[in-house]
Amino acid sequence: MMYAEEDYLMLSGIQHFAFCRRQWAMIHIEQQWAENYRTTAGELMHKKAHEENSFEKRGSLLIVRGLRISSPELGLSGQCDVVEFHEDEKGVELFGYDSTWKPVPVEYKRGMPKENNADELQLCAQAICLEGMFQTDITEGYLYYGENRRRSHVEFTDGLRAEVRKMAKEMHDLFRRGYTPNVKPGKQCKACSLESLCIPKLQKAVKVREYMERHIKMED
Numbered sequence: 348m349m350y351a352e353e354d355y356l357m358l359s360g361i362q363h364f365a366f367c368r369r370q371w372a373m374i375h376i377e378q379q380w381a382e383n384y385r386t387t388a389g390e391l392m393h394k395k396a397h398e399e400n401s402f403e404k405r406g407s408l409l410i411v412r413g414l415r416i417s418s419p420e421l422g423l424s425g426q427c428d429v430v431e432f433h434e435d436e437k438g439v440e441l442f443g444y445d446s447t448w449k450p451v452p453v454e455y456k457r458g459m460p461k462e463n464n465a466d467e468l469q470l471c472a473q474a475i476c477l478e479g480m481f482q483t484d485i486t487e488g489y490l491y492y493g494e495n496r497r498r499s500h501v502e503f504t505d506g507l508r509a510e511v512r513k514m515a516k517e518m519h520d521l522f523r524r525g526y527t528p529n530v531k532p533g534k535q536c537k538a539c540s541l542e543s544l545c546i547p548k549l550q551k552a553v554k555v556r557e558y559m560e561r562h563i564k565m566e567d
């Protein structure tokens with residue numbers, strides 16, 4: 348199935364979805380957002396990567412920042428922090444540049460590598476978008492972590508690709524139904540920017556909108 352442009356969801360939502368389906372739904376379906384240090388610092392780092400929105404050539408390497416990407420197959424759209432184009436005879440032609448180039452996505456993250464594979468999934472989703480846009484195969488990318496200032500190599504395996512496709516489909520199913528999954532408290536809740544809205548301590552499903560409405564009524 349191919350999605351129409353007006354139905355695209357945010358590609359960056361993949362990392363929220365992998366972290367917790369409920370958190371994703373609260374942000375992307377119910378549009379609730381609690382700023383905390385993690386999100387603010389992460390956004391600042393992204394802003395820096397996206398703001399520059401430039402092309403830079405360094406020998407046999409072309410660096411493109413802030414490239415807008417989308418995939419009708421996944422129904423996702425977003426922006427790449429950085430896409431490196433490596434001069435390669437099996438690469439693709441780029442308008443205004445001689446030679447052929449192999450695209451390699453690079454995503455910047457605050458902090459250290461995570462316990463789950465949310466960052467790898469997001470990067471792989473970017474690669475699937477780029478493959479469709481440039482009609483080429485992309486086998487690898489890199490995640491750059493601010494805390495240890497290191498690049499970690501990511502191979503886009505069939506397994507990772509299948510997980511991305513499954514998640515994108517689940518995201519669209521939930522979005523279409525407007526359904527926010529119930530609270531499932533876990534150790535990830537300690538690092539969740541929406542903990543105060545989600546109130547996992549009650550250990551029962553409370554729709555955020557209902558919770559907010561109840562509190563607004565109590566204050567009236």
Ligand code: SF4
Pocket residue numbers: 366367368369370530531532533535536539540541542545546547
């Ligand atoms: S507090 Fe826990 S259950 Fe609630 S959205 Fe965050 S991670 Fe998910």
